[in-house]
Amino acid sequence: MRIHADQxxxxxxxxxxxxxxxxxxxxEEDGIVVVLDPAPPAALHDAVREAAAIxxxxxITVTD
Amino acid sequence: MTTAExxxxxxxxxxxxxxxxxxxxxxxxxxxxxARTEPITRATLWDGTPCWxxxxxxxxxxxxxxxxxxxxxxxxGFPFLTAGAREVIGQKPTFIRMDDPGHAxxxxxxxxxxxxxxxxxxxxxxxHLADDLLDRMTAGRNSADLVREFALPLPSLVICLxxxxxxxxxxxxxxxxxxxxxxxxxxxxxxxxxxxxxxxxTRLAQAKRERPDxxxxxxxxxxxxxxxxxxxxxxxxLLVAGHETTANMTSLxxxxxxxxxxxxxxxRAEPALIKGAVEELLRYLTIVHNGVPRVxxxxxxxxxxxxRAGEGVLCMINSANRDATVFPEADALDVARDARxxxxxxxxxxxxxxxxxxxxxxxxxxxxxxxxxxxLRLAIPxxxxxxxxxxxxxxxxxxxxxx
Numbered sequence: 001m002r003i004h005a006d007q008x009x010x011x012x013x014x015x016x017x018x019x020x021x022x023x024x025x026x027x028e029e030d031g032i033v034v035v036l037d038p039a040p041p042a043a044l045h046d047a048v049r050e051a052a053a054i055x056x057x058x059x060i061t062v063t064d
Numbered sequence: 065m066t067t068a069e070x071x072x073x074x075x076x077x078x079x080x081x082x083x084x085x086x087x088x089x090x091x092x093x094x095x096x097x098x099a100r101t102e103p104i105t106r107a108t109l110w111d112g113t114p115c116w117x118x119x120x121x122x123x124x125x126x127x128x129x130x131x132x133x134x135x136x137x138x139x140x141g142f143p144f145l146t147a148g149a150r151e152v153i154g155q156k157p158t159f160i161r162m163d164d165p166g167h168a169x170x171x172x173x174x175x176x177x178x179x180x181x182x183x184x185x186x187x188x189x190x191x192h193l194a195d196d197l198l199d200r201m202t203a204g205r206n207s208a209d210l211v212r213e214f215a216l217p218l219p220s221l222v223i224c225l226x227x228x229x230x231x232x233x234x235x236x237x238x239x240x241x242x243x244x245x246x247x248x249x250x251x252x253x254x255x256x257x258x259x260x261x262x263x264x265x266t267r268l269a270q271a272k273r274e275r276p277d278x279x280x281x282x283x284x285x286x287x288x289x290x291x292x293x294x295x296x297x298x299x300x301x302l303l304v305a306g307h308e309t310t311a312n313m314t315s316l317x318x319x320x321x322x323x324x325x326x327x328x329x330x331x332r333a334e335p336a337l338i339k340g341a342v343e344e345l346l347r348y349l350t351i352v353h354n355g356v357p358r359v360x361x362x363x364x365x366x367x368x369x370x371x372r373a374g375e376g377v378l379c380m381i382n383s384a385n386r387d388a389t390v391f392p393e394a395d396a397l398d399v400a401r402d403a404r405x406x407x408x409x410x411x412x413x414x415x416x417x418x419x420x421x422x423x424x425x426x427x428x429x430x431x432x433x434x435x436x437x438x439x440l441r442l443a444i445p446x447x448x449x450x451x452x453x454x455x456x457x458x459x460x461x462x463x464x465x466x467x
């Protein structure tokens with residue numbers, strides 16, 4: 001799994017951080033998404049897919 | 065008010081729709097019926113203007129995520145939910161009624177303030193406030209109005225702390241916030257409430273220029289990018305939004321649990337369910353109950369209907385959250401279900417900025433209430449609970465409880 005987060009699209013709602021805190025974080029200065037682990041282990045894949053599904057700005061794309 | 069007197073054709077659904085009769089936790093019966101028969105349907109606004117009603121979960125997400133549907137309240141055709149809202153929007157538009165890039169520029173000045181890490185760090189402080197309020201509420205008594213003594217003051221204290229607004233002025237801004245959110249407020253009443261709030265916050269911004277503190281208003285002043293008036297408008301939005309939403313989720317959520325004793329017992333037995341239970345209560349209750357307004361900027365085909373440029377659309381997030389194709393047995397409250405795909409905070413780039421804060425406040429408020437008052441119960445007959453069908457944000461006007 002590869003994760004891409006579009007920082008231009010991100011609206012800083014923080015849903016991804018709540019869904020998959022080991023994979024997503026927010027930049028201190030503006031709350032915009034940061035990917036901590038662009039190729040997370042299988043155990044986290046469901047949480048990452050959930051994060052992508054609930055991202056209000058459709059800023060997270062996941063490729064298998 | 066001549067427009068308000070025009071009447072809709074008898075077979076047309078009028079919004080905001082009456083919530084009675086029906087279960088007070090469910091969407092208005094007419095909206096629920098529309099959701100069952102047509103995912104996208106024609107409706108008529110209170111003032112006689114035709115609009116579209118979008119009720120399905122996927123369609124609501126599609127509209128709210130598509131920039132061809134504008135949030136700009138100054139565009140012709142924008143569907144206003146009240147006469148007061150129509151009056152207010154032309155006066156001092158805030159970023160929730162703007163499109164990108166203007167919206168993004170203003171929103172990004174605030175995203176760091178509500179980010180998950182920052183809000184999570186506030187847990188001890190919110191917990192302290194919750195305990196303090198319950199200490200006072202229960203001292204020497206065995207009944208109280210939960211709205212007045214707990215559900216409203218808690219988020220009010222928190223947003224005041226965050227903004228740097230003196231809490232001792234709470235009666236002033238809570239009253240004006242109520243006027244702005246009442247469906248029946250006249251344009252003159254709404255304008256006066258808005259002007260008074262913005263004037264108050266403009267003075268506050270000026271004072272922070274002299275004596276800065278650690279609040280959001282001070283930090284906006286320090287950025288030097290906005291005038292005091294613009295900061296006041298932004299502050300007004302945060303102050304009003306920070307008040308009624310979490311307050312009503314807390315009180316209506318408590319009532320929903322009291323009316324579903326099996327769910328209440330489950331949550332009491334397994335307090336670790338609280339995060340999911342809060343998501344489920346957000347889904348089940350969806351207190352933004354009259355729809356999220358947008359206007360089409362070009363012709364868009366949606367679910368077989370063509371929505372024309374300039375036509376208004378109301379995204380019914382309450383019926384989207386009862387969409388049985390996404391949430392099995394959607395009309396049941398189930399604190400153990402996975403409700404994370406709810407759209408109670410909206411969807412798209414306008415999705416609620418304060419949602420991490422709302423979640424923390426609700427988790428702490430409900431957990432603390434249930435832990436400290438094991439015998440919590442309604443102090444009046446359920447039939448006498450004053451529901452807020454007359455407000456833009458649903459909930460209860462008061463909630464007399466005993467313990």
